[in-house]
Amino acid sequence: MINKPQKEKYISLAHGNGGRYMRELIERLFAHYLANPLLNTQNDSVLLTLDQREIAFTTDGFTVNPLEFPGGTIGSLAIHGTVNDLAVAGATPKYLSLNAFIEEGMSFEQLERIVKSMAEAASEAGVSIVTGDTKVVPRGEGAGVFFATSGIGILDKDHSLSMEKIKAGDQILVSGTLGDHGTAVMLAREQFGLKGDLKSDAASVFPLTQAILKIEGLRFMRDPTRGGLASVCHEISRATQKEVHLFQENIPIHEQVDSVCEILGYDPLYLACEGRVVAIVSAEQSEEVLKLWQSIASGANACIIGEIREGGIREAQANVVLETELGGERYLEELEDDPLPRIC
Amino acid sequence: MINKPQKEKYISLAHGNGGRYMRELIERLFAHYLANPLLNTQNDSVLLTLDQREIAFTTDGFTVNPLEFPGGTIGSLAIHGTVNDLAVAGATPKYLSLNAFIEEGMSFEQLERIVKSMAEAASEAGVSIVTGDTKVVPRGEGAGVFFATSGIGILDKDHSLSMEKIKAGDQILVSGTLGDHGTAVMLAREQFGLKGDLKSDAASVFPLTQAILKIEGLRFMRDPTRGGLASVCHEISRATQKEVHLFQENIPIHEQVDSVCEILGYDPLYLACEGRVVAIVSAEQSEEVLKLWQSIASGANACIIGEIREGGIREAQANVVLETELGGERYLEELEDDPLPRIC
Numbered sequence: 001m002i003n004k005p006q007k008e009k010y011i012s013l014a015h016g017n018g019g020r021y022m023r024e025l026i027e028r029l030f031a032h033y034l035a036n037p038l039l040n041t042q043n044d045s046v047l048l049t050l051d052q053r054e055i056a057f058t059t060d061g062f063t064v065n066p067l068e069f070p071g072g073t074i075g076s077l078a079i080h081g082t083v084n085d086l087a088v089a090g091a092t093p094k095y096l097s098l099n100a101f102i103e104e105g106m107s108f109e110q111l112e113r114i115v116k117s118m119a120e121a122a123s124e125a126g127v128s129i130v131t132g133d134t135k136v137v138p139r140g141e142g143a144g145v146f147f148a149t150s151g152i153g154i155l156d157k158d159h160s161l162s163m164e165k166i167k168a169g170d171q172i173l174v175s176g177t178l179g180d181h182g183t184a185v186m187l188a189r190e191q192f193g194l195k196g197d198l199k200s201d202a203a204s205v206f207p208l209t210q211a212i213l214k215i216e217g218l219r220f221m222r223d224p225t226r227g228g229l230a231s232v233c234h235e236i237s238r239a240t241q242k243e244v245h246l247f248q249e250n251i252p253i254h255e256q257v258d259s260v261c262e263i264l265g266y267d268p269l270y271l272a273c274e275g276r277v278v279a280i281v282s283a284e285q286s287e288e289v290l291k292l293w294q295s296i297a298s299g300a301n302a303c304i305i306g307e308i309r310e311g312g313i314r315e316a317q318a319n320v321v322l323e324t325e326l327g328g329e330r331y332l333e334e335l336e337d338d339p340l341p342r343i344c
Numbered sequence: 345m346i347n348k349p350q351k352e353k354y355i356s357l358a359h360g361n362g363g364r365y366m367r368e369l370i371e372r373l374f375a376h377y378l379a380n381p382l383l384n385t386q387n388d389s390v391l392l393t394l395d396q397r398e399i400a401f402t403t404d405g406f407t408v409n410p411l412e413f414p415g416g417t418i419g420s421l422a423i424h425g426t427v428n429d430l431a432v433a434g435a436t437p438k439y440l441s442l443n444a445f446i447e448e449g450m451s452f453e454q455l456e457r458i459v460k461s462m463a464e465a466a467s468e469a470g471v472s473i474v475t476g477d478t479k480v481v482p483r484g485e486g487a488g489v490f491f492a493t494s495g496i497g498i499l500d501k502d503h504s505l506s507m508e509k510i511k512a513g514d515q516i517l518v519s520g521t522l523g524d525h526g527t528a529v530m531l532a533r534e535q536f537g538l539k540g541d542l543k544s545d546a547a548s549v550f551p552l553t554q555a556i557l558k559i560e561g562l563r564f565m566r567d568p569t570r571g572g573l574a575s576v577c578h579e580i581s582r583a584t585q586k587e588v589h590l591f592q593e594n595i596p597i598h599e600q601v602d603s604v605c606e607i608l609g610y611d612p613l614y615l616a617c618e619g620r621v622v623a624i625v626s627a628e629q630s631e632e633v634l635k636l637w638q639s640i641a642s643g644a645n646a647c648i649i650g651e652i653r654e655g656g657i658r659e660a661q662a663n664v665v666l667e668t669e670l671g672g673e674r675y676l677e678e679l680e681d682d683p684l685p686r687i688c
Contacts, residue, residue, distance in 0.1 A: 018571025018616075019679025042507070042583055044429040044566070045402030047499060053397055058389030059441035059494060061479040085388040097403035099492035101445065104685075133492075135405040138685055143485035148443035148477075150403060150494035155391060163386070222388070227362025239386055272362075335363025341448075341482055 011106045016136025026134060029112060030098075033119040036128040038095075046130040048095060051154050056091035058082060059150040065342035067114060067144045069188035071181075071200030072274075075118030077344065078147035080202050080274055081225065083125045087209040088221040088277060090161045091153030093125060098132040098149055103142030111145065125204040127151070143342075156213055163239040165219040171286035172244070172306040175208050175277040175299045176201060178229055179257045182271030182343050192264060198256045203275035208299055211292045217282030218289065224278050225344055228270040230320065230332045232278050236308075237318035243311035244318075246332070249325045250305045269322075270335050272343050280308065355450045360480025370478060373456060377463040378442070380472040390474040392439060395498050400435035402426060403494040409686035411458060411488045413532040415525075415544030416618075419462030421688065422491035424546050424618055425569070427469045431553040432565040432621060434505045435497030437469060442476040442493050447486030455489065469548040471495070487686075500557055507583040509563040515630035516588065516650035519552050519621040519643045520545060520596065522573055526615030526687050527601045536608060542600045547619035552643055555636045561626030562633065568622050569688055572614040574664065574676045576622050580652075581662035587655030588662075590676070593669045594649045613666075614679050616687050624652065 014021040023041075031041045038046055060081040067074045079096065086093040098118075102111065122129055129149075180201040187196045205223060212218055224232045229251075233244040253268050261268045275298065281289045286304055293299030311319055320332040358365040367385075375385045382390055404425040411418045423440065430437040442462075446455065466473060473493075524545040531540045549567060556562055568576045573595075577588040590613075597612050605612045619642065625633045630648055637643030655663055664676040 013685040014681045016570075016685065017679055017681075018569070018575045019614075021680065022570075042579060043433075044404075045400045045433040045435070045495075045497075047433065047504075048399050048401055050394070050397045050399065053394045055392050055394065056389045057392055057439060057441060057496065058475050059443055059492075060388075060477045061443040061445055061492070063445065063479045063481050063485075089387075089389040089391065091389070095401060097401060097494040099403055099405040099443070099494075101405055101407065101490055101492075131402050131494075133404045135407045135490075136685065137407050137487060137490075140484065141407075141487035141686075143481060146445055146479075146481075146490070148403075148405070148445075148492035150441040150443075150475075151389075152401065152496070153389075160391075225362070226360075226366075231362045235386060334367075335361055336365065337358045337361075341357040341360065341480065342485075 009108055011102050011104055011136055013104055013136055013138065016134060022134065029115050030132060033115045034129045038128055038130040054155040054157055056086050056089040056153040056155055058085040059148065060085060062147045062344060063342045064185060064344055065143065066188050069185050069200055070198065071184055072202040073114045073117040074145060074147060075114035076121035077202050077274060078149045079118055079121035079125060080204055081344065082149040082151040083127055084205045084223045086151050086153035087206040088223050090159055090213055091155045093127045093151055093153045093206060095152045096127050096129045096149050098129050099147065100134045101142055101146040102134065102136050103144055104136055104139045106144050114145065125206060159213055161218065161220050163220050163236060166236065166240045166280050166308055168242060168308055168310045169283050170219055170280050170308040171283055171304050173279045173281060173286060173289055174303055174305050175293050176301045177252045177254045178273055178276065179268035179271035180254055181274040182340060183257045183260050185343050186340065194260060196256050198254065201273050201275040203298060205275055205277050207296055208277050208293060211296055212279065212289045215285050215289055217285030219280045221277050221279045224276055225272050225274060227335050228272055229278065230269045231335055233320040233332065234318040234334050237320050243309040244306060244320045245309050246306035246322045248322055250303050252301045252303050269332060274344065353452055355446050355448055355480055357448055357480055357482060360478060366478065373459050374476060377459045378473045382472055382474040398499040398501055400430050400433040400497040400499055402429040403492065404429060406491045406688060407686045408529060408688055409487065410532050413529050413544055414542065415528055416546040417458045417461040418489060418491060419458035420465035421546050421618060422493045423462055423465035423469060424548055425688065426493040426495040427471055428549045428567045430495050430497035431550040432567050434503055434557055435499045437471045437495055437497045437550060439496045440471050440473045440493050442473050443491060444478045445486055445490040446478065446480050447488055448480055448483045450488050458489065469550060503557055505562065505564050507564050507580060510580065510584045510624050510652055512586060512652050512654040513627050514563055514624050514652040515627055515648050517623045517625060517630060517633055518647055518649050519637050520645045521598045522595060522617055522620065523601045523612035523615035524598055525618040526684060527604050529687050530684065538604060540600050542598065545617050545619040547642060549619055549621050551640055552621050552637060555640055556623065556633050559629050559633055561629030563624040565621050565623045568620055569616050569618060571679050572616055573622065574613045575679055577664040577676065578662040578678050581664050587653040588650060588664045589653050590650035590666045592666055594647050596645045596647050613676060618688065
């Protein structure tokens with residue numbers, strides 16, 4: 001038996017059983033920090049009247065290790081990740097659901113910091129957590145806390161985006177430096193004996209997507225998370241049956257990300273970002289999108305990094321070509337083994 | 345390094361990295377079994393046009409151990425749990441999102457059985473899984489698989505339910521026997537050395553809720569999951585500041601549940617159900633609801649088990665009274681310590 005004082009410091013199985021301890025955990029922590037007019041922890045569901053019937057719906061799971069890292073926590077990440085999936089679909093993120101899988105023995109203090117950072121992220125992104133659920137798993141059957149968030153966003157009816165709209169000649173833009181999140185999390189693990197002051201780029205991309213949504217030549221947006229830019233390019237090439245051609249010298253990469261990747265043998269083009277947008281835009285309007293992004297703080301380092309080209313699919317595979325700084329060309333292969341589990 | 349043949353038998357970290365293995369896992373397993381016109385695994389979100397703007401939105405996490413038990417799996421449970429939260433809110437369940445947190449080393453074969461049972465449950469309940477996400481966590485940081493599902497349901501505009509509508513004199517009904525799920529899972533664990541042929545009651549309750557939704561005297565519904573009937577009664581008493589009075593002799597409990605609970609020292613009133621509904625109905629219409637339920641297979645054992653009474657709250661606590669078969673009365677206390685982790 002765990003005695004009372006400990007129960008106030010650490011999560012126990014009783015905090016997940018549907019009884020008094022669970023109620024108190026939810027009231028004191030989740031309901032307290034995430035409070036909003038729609039969140040009623042006495043109900044298992046929430047009744048919503050949406051602004052319209054056209055919505056985007058998405059979900060994401062979060063397992064990042066460590067739970068806290070420079071530039072964010074698993075809590076803020078759980079907000080940004082789902083907000084960003086809605087934003088790149090051309091929607092205005094509105095309502096989120098939250099699941100927490102907490103490991104027995106986790107400290108309240110850390111969980112409180114994480115829920116607090118989650119509340120801040122939600123407030124910044126203009127979204128409300130309106131329904132939730134908490135489970136506690138026995139020690140050794142989890143890892144601190146995992147979150148899952150689902151989100152509902154209101155769609156801009158005048159503008160639909162899809163990979164099907166992509167044409168040869170379209171330009172590829174990225175809103176900022178690549179691989180900051182993956183590298184910052186790696187450094188925070190300390191298992192590599194490296195140090196640095198690099199911060200994760202984790203943030204809402206809604207200001208970036210909102211700024212360019214009215215541009216007619218905007219075809220498609222995606223946030224390069226797991227698998228990084230290279231994986232987004234593979235998806236595009238596979239779906240469009242076209243070549244994705246990247247110019248290495250134009251791709252913005254933080255100096256520190258480059259050095260860490262060189263030391264550890266990673267390629268920053270495969271590392272996760274959590275606050276960047278890749279946009280495919282008509283050649284005519286690509287400069288306009290670039291200027292709009294560069295006028296926003298989070299888009300200051302935006303660049304045009306490549307273009308869509310006609311071109312036979314190589315042996316039924318995706319066709320992603322990197323034109324190197326020295327003028328050579330190499331295929332960027334699809335990611336296979338995972339060098340970095342629990343990065344998001 | 346894990347070699348190829350093993351990668352086809354067991355989940356590896358590479359199945360969660362955003363690259364080829366993850367794509368193949370999703371295509372071969374999740375997209376294959378859960379296929380529906382709206383599910384497009386190439387998109388991070390789905391665009392929906394709802395039938396109306398009034399919806400119910402809910403979420404639930406699932407960690408049951410063992411992952412497969414008589415009457416269901418963690419997969420079917422993940423569908424029923426969220427479907428049921430929507431159904432008891434008076435909504436028609438429609439769209440679900442799915443998160444999977446898979447532990448490295450889990451066998452494909454078992455995961456396939458689980459996803460298959462999930463697909464069957466979704467089809468039976470008439471819901472579509474329209475968006476999803478998969479994470480793989482290193483061995484020892486999970487337990488096979490955890491799921492989180494969120495759901496959107498279309499609300500019956502003509503009928504709103506809430507605890508605020510509950511009045512003294514209202515009757516308390518339950519749609520079937522209590523504690524079957526909790527007891528079946530307990531027996532499946534084999535840690536107690538007990539055997540039995542009891543099945544979990546896990547199922548969609550939508551047929552039950554739909555059957556009685558038009559009854560004007562219907563005040564409120566809830567599915568008694570974690571914490572069981574006793575915890576639902578506590579919530580009602582706390583919210584209404586009224587006494588919840590239960591008649592022990594009327595409460596339907598499977599003989600085997602009773603015996604197992606007696607041996608192990610559990611109270612079936614605190615054990616989880618996953619396919620039952622507790623309804624609060626005006627005295628005038630309680631018999632009508634009872635008959636409607638009893639005319640449905642899943643409501644065959646429905647009973648009127650108690651009533652709402654005026655009555656001072658005992659020291660600011662919830663007031664749940666059990667009138668025993670011998671005519672005595674005892675308070676049902678709020679659940680404190682957790683005898684049964686990972687029951688749902």
